[in-house]
Amino acid sequence: MNREESAIRVDRVVITGGAGFIGSNTAEHYLRAGARVTILDNFSRRGSESNAEWLQQSSPPGRLTIVRADVRSDHDALSRAIDGADVVFHLAAQVAVTTSVTNPREDFEINALGTFNVLEAVRSASSKPIVVYSSTNKVYGKMGDVGVIAREGRYEYEDLPFGAGEQRMLDFYSPYGCSKGCGDQYVVDYARIYGLRTLTFRQSCATTEYNPPSPDLNASGDSG
Numbered sequence: 001m002n003r004e005e006s007a008i009r010v011d012r013v014v015i016t017g018g019a020g021f022i023g024s025n026t027a028e029h030y031l032r033a034g035a036r037v038t039i040l041d042n043f044s045r046r047g048s049e050s051n052a053e054w055l056q057q058s059s060p061p062g063r064l065t066i067v068r069a070d071v072r073s074d075h076d077a078l079s080r081a082i083d084g085a086d087v088v089f090h091l092a093a094q095v096a097v098t099t100s101v102t103n104p105r106e107d108f109e110i111n112a113l114g115t116f117n118v119l120e121a122v123r124s125a126s127s128k129p130i131v132v133y134s135s136t137n138k139v140y141g142k143m144g145d146v147g148v149i150a151r152e153g154r155y156e157y158e159d160l161p162f163g164a165g166e167q168r169m170l171d172f173y174s175p176y177g178c179s180k181g182c183g184d185q186y187v188v189d190y191a192r193i194y195g196l197r198t199l200t201f202r203q204s205c206a207t208t209e210y211n212p213p214s215p216d217l218n219a220s221g222d223s224g
């Protein structure tokens, strides 16, 4: 594929969970690049209101739309926001492993059902947007066979310089791992069955803080 064929038009971006940590930074990136950005969030996360205010203050007039909605139940709001989009970043989630253990139903409904609702909204959207889903390395289980080392202010897998390969066996770990893994597999399958253009990132902890290595990195609660 040459560069022209691989160029993707990103004029209208929708970000579920767009008032969160990764979502607000993603929104800021695309606003700066000149796109029109819609963030859809239920503002359940502490600090999400301030993130949205920051975005509103720093974005050019008319470029940012904020939709207060819940991915579990607000089907119409989801469909309206997504119809016409070029790309949907689906980041809205219950993000803490610890909370998933104490309240697995809520975790399931936000992460598994919420992802399903987003995919259904995308499936019926006339613009057939690309879906980028934030999954988690918890879908690979404890990864006890892989060493983690601290290098230049970040953690890396010792023998996997490019991260875990797609062929690595799935082994959902914790209710959070199961609910995110369920969403992950729906995202993969909607590409196979319905021909949607989807992508899933199985990322590890992204944080602005760097802490010294702990003996059990998988036990970290917030967020995965």
Ligand SMILES: NC(=O)c1ccc[n+]([C@@H]2O[C@H](COP(=O)([O-])OP(=O)(O)OC[C@H]3O[C@@H](n4cnc5c(N)ncnc54)[C@H](O)[C@@H]3O)[C@@H](O)[C@H]2O)c1
Binding pocket: 016, 017, 018, 019, 020, 021, 022, 023, 040, 041, 042, 043, 044, 045, 048, 069, 070, 071, 072, 090, 091, 092, 093, 094, 095, 110, 114, 134, 135, 136, 137, 180, 203, 204, 205, 206, 207, 223, 224
């Ligand atoms: N940050 C990490 O280390 C990390 C690691 C792996 C995967 N992830 C995934 O990346 C995504 C973003 O993570 P983050 O760190 O920015 O989390 P975050 O908590 O800062 O952002 C999540 C956003 O989703 C919103 N939200 C929660 N429930 C919702 C609902 N029912 N409807 C609509 N909005 C809802 C919250 O208000 C929040 O603004 C999540 O899907 C998470 O599972 C994050």
